[in-house]
Amino acid sequence: MNVALPPFKERARAALADRTLKLAIDRTTGTAEAKRAAAVAAFPEFDAARARGRAIKDHVIANLGHYLEMFERNATASGAHVHWAVDDAEARAIVTRLCLDAKAKVVTRSKSMLGEEIGLPHALADAGIERVETDLAEHIIQLAGETPSHIIWPAMHRTREQVAELFNASHQPPPEADDPATMVQSARRVLREKFLGADVGISGANFLVADTGATCTVTNEGNAELTTTPPRVHIVTAGIEKIVPSTAHAMALLRILVRSATGGELTQYTTFHCGPKRPGDADGPEEMHIVLVDNGRTKMLAGEFREMLRCIRCGACMNHCVVYRQIGGHAYGGTYPGPMGSVLTPVLDGLAAARDLPNACTMNGRCAEVCPVGIPIPTLLRAWRRRSWRERLEPGALRAGIGLWAQVAYRPALYRLASRIGVRALRAFGRDGWIGSLPLAGGWTAYRDLPRPSGRTFMEQYRDQQKGRK
């Protein structure tokens, strides 16, 4: 989704200056990191489970055409209608038309990042349909008029005090206190009426099970089932990479998904939806529609970002990212924030618009370490940086600077000479062993000090050491 935003650097600067934001991010990501670590420690076979998960995803990606057709066949046999959308606009049009055909006045939604990716919230509003977000975090950001800042905790940028303000302004009657438990009860009461009065329920899918035609959602709140059961029509939107061969394969992936996301073993509710209400069923929707969305995924399949299609959207990469934990999700500007988002946003929004994101990374590799399906995120971010250079998207000054550096680096004698001059010159700026400010490098030294160099280059010291050995 493209919304006019200030440039990344301005967004990041604003986020860094926001102390409340930092507090909110720390509260949630800190807990998430600790819980994941505990869950992994309690599961000695975790690495083997990851290897299996990765192999399952690779197998599906290599045979995606086979499995998509199998899924379509079995979903259709279950009574569901399968639709295909090449891009976000087609997906929005299909969902909107289905809602209008159903004469929907009120639509409930269970959290789906794909729904955000294709711009569903705006599309429903444009069609004059009341949209009710039922996931608690999505309810919070709907009240705030915001987008998700995290793929698992969309409202993690808001402190409890801020949530209390929103609820006090919009819940009738307002919650009696601002502790999380009381506020959750208030949302439960407000949303309960909406669930039962909705005409259409829209969900995403964590997995599409090829051999049964079922879609699988995982939630902790129970809002997905309350969204998909009472309305007359259930619509699922899902990316084509969500396929798994069978329910057993889904189980293998669930073990690593949930531990990586929240540190739980399974979410409270793991639900397989297979077609509409059967004859005699006590409840359930009359119609089920599944919209399979490409939106850049086949392009990834054909190119160097294929490995990103393994992503199961757990969010561990962002919880462990030093950059995400400083600036939060909104500064990234795309639907998907953090490390995985920095790989995906250039696919979705174009590299020219998202060029800064692959650069907003320290390459510390923590994202790849915690990724449950072994996606080499730093390698993929470097691939975007290379492509950005090849496509000449960097600003002129940067290109000129790197070009100059390259000219020197190509000539070892010149490079060593420049280094010798450089380290001696740098010493002049040092005070008490540290350099606190440097001309032309204010952007760096404004936030951090450099250790004062020893005055001799590595090569000089190495040469002396080698001499001493002889």
Add this chain to the structure above:
Amino acid sequence: MTARDTILNAVLAACPAGDARAVADAAAALLDDPDSSRPPLAAPGLPEAFTLKATALGASVERVANMASVPEAVARYLERHGLVGLSVQPAPALTALDWTGIATHDHLAADEPAALGLALYGIAESGSLVVHSGPDAPILLSFLPLHHIVVLRESTLLPWLEDYAARLEAASVPRNAILITGPSGTTDIEGSYVRGAHGPGFLHIIITGTDDIPE
């Protein structure tokens, strides 16, 4: 060209279709040696392992001798929580029990205080209950009540998630198959855990023993 053809053509251009039989064999091989990548059970016995997991998730568990002991256990639970009235799933195994003394009904209110359901299976690995939709199994029974009481027959306990997957695929897949793992909860406000987000805030599991009175 339809969107379907456009997408499938692009997929097949990037990853040409393999022999269906070979793909099926490869998919099956991906599930070989399941023990190597799943956690050990929490205890050697299935009811014990299940109970440890379910209680750690905030559910309460009690074991009774047989199905006939269920109404008594339910009555104790309702009394302990000051609850009057109970929505009972219209499953014959439950409706056939003697409910004398408890005001049972078969409808579900939007804010139903307590409901009793029957699990199809329990999974010891994760402490999960399995429910399937059907004519005598409304899905909302597991989501609308504040107190969800579930009867789990010990004989239906399965060790691992894969054991349930095998049973699901052997039978005809229901419209909804749900694994319920603890009461509803959320960590959406600052990551702090709160129970009873949208679904039940209380999950009470009654495991019935194998010495069932013949029906």
